[in-house]
Amino acid sequence: FMNYFLRALRDASKSWPLLLAAFLCSAGVAGLWGANIAALFPVIEVTLNGESLQNWNEKRIADAQIKLERHGQEIEQLRDRLTGGGISEAAQQSVQNKINTLTLQDKGDGALLASAKALQPWIENYLPSDPFETVLLVVVLIVMSTFLKHCLLLTSTMLVSFVAMGISRDLRVKIFNKALELDRTQFMNQGSAGFMAQVTHTADMLSGGITTTFGGAITEPLKIIACLTGAFCISWQLTLACLTLAPVVGFMMVWLNRKMRSASKNILSQALGFHHVMLEALNNVLTVQAYTMEPFERQRFRDSTTQMMKIGLRHNFYRALANPITEVLGIGMVATSIAVGAWLVINKETQIFGVTMTEQPMTVPGIMVFFGMLIGASDPVRKLSGVITGINVGIVGAQSLYPLLDTPSKLKEKSNPYYLPSPHREIALRNVSFSYDGIDTVLNNVDVAINFGERVAIVGPNGGGKSTLINLICRFYDPTEGTVELDNVPLTELAVKDLRRRIAIVTQQTELFNETILYNIRYGRWDATEEEIEEAARKARAHDFIDEFPEGYKTKVGPNGFRLSGGQRQRIALARAFLRNAEILVLDEATSQIDVASEELIHEALSRYVENRTVIMITHRPSTLALADSILEVENGQVTKRPAANYRAA
């Protein structure tokens, strides 16, 4: 289930230079975060003792040297006692132990001495000798490094957002392309509501996930690592002791994770349903109002949003729960360390329950910085819960998006498609059977050919399969069996572009864009001149009514052309098809809404226009039949072709 999200991350990692820069910034942020806390040490030290760091370090060197000397003498005395003999075995053992302890302490002191000596020239050269000046210097450094830290943080945030937003844009484009490329059955599986939800909601989820992964999921753990490393250097045993709570919390986070992911998944499916309800009611708003179904639709919408709210609340509950859990880890860490550390300092001990915690007894500044480091680590631990949520959301988004993007279109073009010369000679269906759903056969073993220049009328009862026949010829679907061929080349082997450029189609459902009339007609052939557009409009009997609009061809038609009448819309669609000047003209009840007088004029134009091209028209009107050379009767999945003269006589 992670795979899809990993793929998204891999997609993102294509912009690795940016991400690398972001990572370096993050590392800088984490380092400065730890350094700021470490800077507390000299401040506490000089404030507490009222002496300069130079003195402090010199004293450390002197102390260590004295101690080493004293230990050396002690060890020698003890050795003498051992070799002198005359003591019991038990006493011998205890003396040996003492020697071992002292040697161990010497090692620690030796390390301290070495580090103090190495530090000395730096302190002498770069730090002021006055204690207060030292504090001032450190404070200024802290402020400056905080400023720098935020510059780095800003850079890293912007870099990651840039990458994530780029990805979500790419995804949106890909989803959109997919929607245009799928065959109609595949399209309907998602529906426009589905695609809408994917483009908005899911793409956001995914890009959010990517942002958190490359942002927080890197910075916060780095901060934790920086602070824990600091704490480790002071006392690794004590640090480990403080981390005992971590596994418990980790376990709870895993559980919470699972809950959160399932909640995110539910949210997503609800979002799909909710888009669906909304788009449907809004697209059919006339029907809703005409049948006074507003309360019903309102209720449906309310239900679907309420459902979404419930699941959203559950999601937020788990998300909120993640906060206390991670915070308990942080505070638990700090609390344990305070208790243990304070005990060690107060009692000047190095061991607790017989376990050595530090080589040296803890000093107050040391333990303070140690606490500081742990507090510094606990804040990013708390923020980690948000990171976990973000990643979960991203995973769910990726799971929903990638399978859609992976769906291969059934209308895939061959790798080396044919391009045929124009005009074609013949369109033929050879033993074609077709079913939309694999259950009902709409067309059964159809064998029919249409020659170039032929004018064919398709007739038959509703639901007989007339539109299906056209869908196959235009390759909106591929046949279940048999082939549709253009000049003996199956359409599946032909370039889709080559096929579509030959076809101009007008269907019953005219589809218009919310643009000007000019734009809508020009859609037929984008490089057409305004004169050509007007000529096409005249042929389709559209010019007169367009001219009467105050803005003429510049009139905006409204969403789906709602400002125009059905007949006007059809005429614009016809003009668009005429403008295309294609060799195959397909008219599916294209003049059904046009008044009889205009229709006759259009037919007249059509009879001249259809010279030298193939025309395939579905019609119920006898007047249109007059244009036809032959008739295709579609009934019960069977298609019979006969000359039009015979048909009219019958």
Ligand code: ADP
């Ligand atoms: P006609 O154009 O002759 O009225 P169609 O070709 O539109 O008939 O439809 C033929 C049959 O196919 C009908 O029974 C219809 O229910 C079915 N049909 C049409 N489109 C689809 C579709 N997208 N999915 C499933 N069945 C469909």
